[in-house]
Amino acid sequence: MPIRVLVALPDAARREAAARALGKGDCAPVLAATEEEFLAAAEDGTAEVVLVDKDFPGVWIGEFLREIADRPRRPAVLVVADKPDRGLQETALSLGAAGVLSEPLDLAALPRRVLEAHEWVRTVVPAGPRGLRPGEDLRDLLGASRAMAPVLTQLIRVWNHDVTVLLTGERGTGKGVVGRLLHERGPRRTRSFVEVNCASLGAALLESELFGHEKGAFTDARTEKRGILEVADGGTLFLDEIGDMPGPVQPKVLTALETKRFRRVGGTEERRADVRLIASTNHDLGKGVAEGRFRGDLYDRLNVVSIHIPPLRDRGGDVLSLARLFVAEFAGKYGEPVAEVSPAAAARLSGYAWPGNVRELRNVVERAVLLCQGTAIRPEDLPGRISGLGDSGVRAGTGGFPTLEESEKDLVSRVIAHVKGNRHKAATILGISRSTLLGKIRRYGLE
Ligand SMILES: Nc1ncnc2c1ncn2[C@@H]1O[C@H](COP(=O)(O)OP(=O)(O)OP(=O)(O)O)[C@@H](O)[C@H]1O
């Protein structure tokens, strides 16, 4: 069966030439000269590959790619551009295009490019990445919303490759989850995964954490210590919050990554470390480079494939599907009979802006599972900022307000009674640590 190719090039001569070249390969071209013809051919769903000029009148490629991303049998899209720049390449690929071809088209190679694109979309996309378990779907793991579609497409592309990936996105969007998934299902899955938070340590400590140190390298170095690079050798190094990596450490990390060699702090022996790098940041690293806070050469080294995870507020239906996932997780963990989210609670969850993203959602659901008294989470089980009901324990509108201490004591004792004395659960519901809770129990004599 020839591959049905929709050829949407504005210039008649170019269109005919491409069609002739495709006809010689095993392709059946369908030509579109106007927006109407393009839409009619694209909508009827028969085209398996779409060859479309970036400036084809009336067609906004980005929107078209987004729109077809969710289709079960979507066409492979090859974007044609006069001198395509890196920005266009990146945008098109991240939105799920199969490739970008530059003008003038290499007509002899065109049928092969079409065939490759067709195979890519037919085999890689529906069958999913090889590392996924049978029946597992990335959309179930990370979200099926339209905003996540480009993320999934990019993940699928890098899935089986040992490539450096930079994950960007707001706090709590799941950069850590995606980084771990890339390792666990990637080519180095049988080797170690080591994570280091670049924001939590000063320059000297981070350096000795990464590279290790010899005995006596500095005052506290009483024994020698292997660095994370040694531990991660052969596996994956996840550099979390890389945007906050102290300036002095940046060139050393770059050298180690480029040469795959490093020395421990205070050491002379050269050691080898071969790590796959995954980095994450919630900063705009490009801006960091422009402002001199982040080294441009390190940024280039990291920015081979960059994947932006959108905030939860832009992810539509993912809020509820993730909420259900967390309900099942915490109902299992705490042995609670909660199985679902009531329609009223679902409406509140969907209407909230989630400044803390998936992390906030997970915490809210954990608390709700513990507060819930039936099998479905109700609006009352959600914090006041989400339910709009006002938090329990505040007797508003009476004028006779309790003191903060009184109301805190009352709240703590009611929560403890609710969870029948389980302090772990009580601390989770109250959003405080166990030790803070113990302090309050003692202080208010609630034991
Ligand atoms: N797709 C998901 N499925 C299940 N849990 C998720 C998902 N995405 C995020 N989470 C949960 O949300 C929380 C935050 O995720 P994670 O730590 O990966 O975010 P992050 O982007 O690395 O945030 P930060 O920048 O604050 O470290 C974690 O508890 C994680 O388990």
Ligand SMILES: [Mg+2]
């Ligand atoms: Mg993280």
